[in-house]
Amino acid sequence: MNFKKSELIKKFGKNIFFQEDLSKYSWFNLGGPANILFKPESIEQLKNFLNYINNSLEITCLGAGSNTLIRDGGFSGVVIKLSPKFSYIKQIEKNILEVGAATLDKNLSRYAAENSIVNFEFLSCIPGSVGGTIKMNSGCYGNEISDILISVQAIDLKGNLIEIKRDKIKFIYRGNNLPDDLIFLSARFHAKNGDGNLINKKIKKYSKEKKDSQPSQIKTCGSTFKNTKNKKAWELIKDSNCNLLSFGKAKISEKHCNFFVNEGGASSEDIEKLINTVRQKVFDKHKIKLDLELKIIGENKKNV
Ligand SMILES: Cc1cc2nc3c(=O)[nH]c(=O)nc-3n(C[C@H](O)[C@H](O)[C@H](O)COP(=O)(O)OP(=O)(O)OC[C@H]3O[C@@H](n4cnc5c(N)ncnc54)[C@H](O)[C@@H]3O)c2cc1C
Known part of the structure; x- marks a missing residue:
């Protein structure tokens, strides 16, 4: 590392972490440490x-x-994870919501429902943050x-x-098509008023459909592959007799x-082997x- 730990701590105090275990930051519950984790x-x-890092680290x-x-x-x-200070929802004009990028989609959907704002219902089913979404x-x-997007505020490296x-x-x-090196900070969305009952009905309907078709309460990152133009990825996987494949504790969900x-005790390498074999x-x-x-980041574990 080109930077002195003590200097980084002096400058960024409690918001900087070294060798932080990243497994607790992924829904798979997998992954090694980040050399530096920064939570602005x-x-x-x-x-x-x-400015301080000046593009000298990935x-x-x-x-x-x-x-x-x-x-x-x-x-x-360096892994940057926006702190909860970036989780907020403001109605800045009658028809515009400004939302911090760390806000969870579910919270945004709930806010919209509580305020009878339409078209955010589907976000109740997505376990991500606004930035990732x-x-x-x-x-x-x-x-x-x-x-529903109006604009995005971002910062470059x-x-x-x-x-x-x-x-x-x-x-x-x-x-x-935005450059990969942008960090989204907040976004503005169209806030259109509608019928609160219909909004809640839609949320319930989506949530039931999700429950019926996808597994819940498991360590997963949702859909692994994108659907193709003519066929859903799950159909291709099923049709290629992959659904019973496993590597260690890395398995394919029986439901989807x-x-x-x-399943508990897998490694990221097991998941990647499963990905490559299915593909x-x-x-x-x-x-x-x-x-x-799925996005994959980081390095494989070195054999010692
Ligand atoms: C049970 C389950 C169900 C799911 N269902 C759906 C579904 O129905 N539809 C769907 O589309 N997806 C679904 N997903 C996938 C996932 O929830 C979405 O892709 C979600 O939008 C990712 O958001 P995140 O904040 O978790 O992103 P992360 O996984 O943290 O990151 C994803 C990508 O976004 C980038 N990123 C994150 N934050 C920012 C930021 N502030 N600025 C710039 N880049 C950023 C990361 O660098 C990475 O490249 C599901 C996942 C699970 C586990």
Whole structure:
């Protein structure tokens, strides 16, 4: 590390952590330590940190960790996880909500329901944060976060703040064309009033559909692969006889075979072996290369 630990502590105090175990930050409950984990409390502090690091270390950002597999060797650079100070919802105008990027989708959906604001119902089913959800353009039941977005505020790794309007961003299925090195800080959303009863009904309907079709209370990061143009990833996986595959305690969910699961005691390497084997088997049978929806970060554990 080029930076003295004592200097970083002096500058960023209780918001900086060294060799922090990342497994508790991922829904898989897997992954080695981060060399540096930084949890900024304000935009100013994040800006100072980025200026201080001056692009000399690799930086990645974690939201709620519900779509990220962290490798067993951890992350040798800096992981930035926005602190709860970035979790807020403000109605800044009658028709506009401003939401901090660390806000959980479920909390945003609940706020919208309580205030009879429509089109946030689907977010009740997504266990991510607003920042991760914009990055992934997450969605379900025919909705995506880009449908309700007005603009995003972000910071680049040089510490420059930018505001990007929705119409300047090309959103695609589970992604967008923004540079990978942007950290989203907040977003503005259309707040359209509607019928509170209908909103609650929709949330209940989505939640039941999710419960019926997907596993819950397990260590998973949701869908592993993206659906293809003509077929759902789970159909291809099932049709390639992969649903009973396992490596150690890394298994495929019986309820939804695009959900890979740490049954307790798996390693990230086991999950990756499962990913690679499934991908190969699907390719052998269908000549289709499945693309990962899951993000993978970090390094493999070194053999000693
Ligand atoms: C049980 C379960 C069900 C799920 N169901 C769905 C579903 O129905 N639909 C769906 O689309 N997804 C689903 N997911 C996947 C996941 O919840 C979404 O992709 C979610 O939006 C990821 O948000 P996150 O904050 O957890 O992101 P993370 O996993 O923390 O990060 C994902 C990506 O976003 C980036 N990122 C995170 N925060 C920021 C930020 N502030 N600025 C810039 N980049 C950032 C990360 O660097 C990473 O590349 C499910 C996952 C689980 C575990």
